[in-house]
Amino acid sequence: MRHFAALAFTVLASLAHATSLEAIQKKGEIVIGVKDSSPPFSMMDTKTRALKGYDIDFALGIAKRLNVKPVFKIVESDDRIPHLKNDTVDIVVADLTRTAEREREIDFSVGYFVTDDRILAKKGRFKSEADLAGAQIAVTATSSTSKKMKKNLPNTPQVEFEDKPEMVKALLAGSVEGVAADGPVLAAFLSRMPAAQRAQYEISDFAIEIKTIAVGMQKGEKKLQEAVNLALVDMENTGEAVTIFNRWFGPQTAMPMMRIFKISNRRF
Template identity: 60%
Template sequence: MLRTILSAALLFAAALAQASSLESIQRNGTIVIGVRDSSPPFSVLDPQTRALKGYDIEFAQGIAKRLNVKPVFKTLESNDRLPWLKQNKVDIVVAVLSRTPEREKEIDFSVGYFVTDTRILAKKGRFKSDKDLVGAYLAAANASTGAKLLRQSFPKTKLAEFDDVPEMVKALQADIVEGVVDDAPVLAIALNKIPEAQRSRYALSDFALALEIYGVGIPKGEKALQTAINNALLEMEKSGEALAIFNRWFGPNSSAPIQRIFTINPSRN
């Protein structure tokens, strides 16, 4: 009998430890969202206000609004994103998280809310084609798709992993690495932050290494939550809010002007 009671208690505890469902999120009135604080223009901590801001932050706020709950942000590093979801430290992750087949084995994703490509920031003329990658010493963020891309598709490169883009750019300027691999808008921001006297020495590669689709990370099997988030994103597109957010962070007057090559839709983009 005691063994049966203990088994039942363990099963109950395991059930409580499972990822937060849509019902429990709405019952609590809050949604805990994992975000970055050093990935401009997607998410950054404002040094004056100490508030988070950026493309990802506004989408996270839009999702919470449509779920009728309060967003609670928890900052994390790139390599925390999947573990924190699986360990129930956060309800969802909105943190420049690219959708990949490998990640989809561990977590679920929303429809894509941002589409871009992966490029290289380096000295002008260093990387004219992917043939120039052979033997190159490149930097990428820890646990990023850029790092995985280099390992899997460009094994003849040498890789150094860093915690964030500013560290990688410092290594590039110090000639420790030959290039920084990340998504184009992130690198455009980084390039604009290099002092003007040195900026002309650097440029983004003309060729792309891969296409990236960002999605909201959701605990595996939480279909109701996934559907609610997809509906929220689709409503943001339909209302024009998604385009307004894009223009605020990537429009002609932004610090990383790029063309919007996508719309948020029910397909996988």
């Protein structure tokens, strides 16, 4: 009887796991893990208290194409994968870099943004990657940036923080010599500094990592993965993805970038 009960539980769990897309659509809502302090990808509007940003626009686009209501849940960087594995959220759209290590734990959509990691620091402090040796650099705990630096820059001490605003505060206070993060995110923080203060800092010309940002979901959720991929590709084909990119990274923004990628079913 115990064996039968265990087998029945396993079968039911497997069925529940295999039909998550149907469960989401039946419920009529999708719980999306997002950040609230990672501009321009996601941030809380101080006036309206509404979330906005590149990630938020894509999360809304996915929910619209799945014909369900988006329910946002704020997550910290080191909570993104645990929330997925614990069924706290259905998907994560939170500046999540796709890496081989993470792909052993969760599944990813096709990429919807390609970026690089750089260093924010006092002007002239880091002219090349070699200057990072021995320098204390602020990183987000458990981030792909931190792991990449530990592997490729073992002589660069890391100081871990839970979120990027705290990292920038530490830099301004002189507690660390630099902040490592997405180039666009660093540009956003730099642009928000008072002019006199901003004139003292710069973002490194060199990149320490090129990375693809994608939507995360539980391992084995093939139907959900396919639906999210179709949504992202449709956003590209209809021009919505380009509109979102220009809204946050276009010529009129504080951090203009050239769009060097196109969302497609082909991995990049």
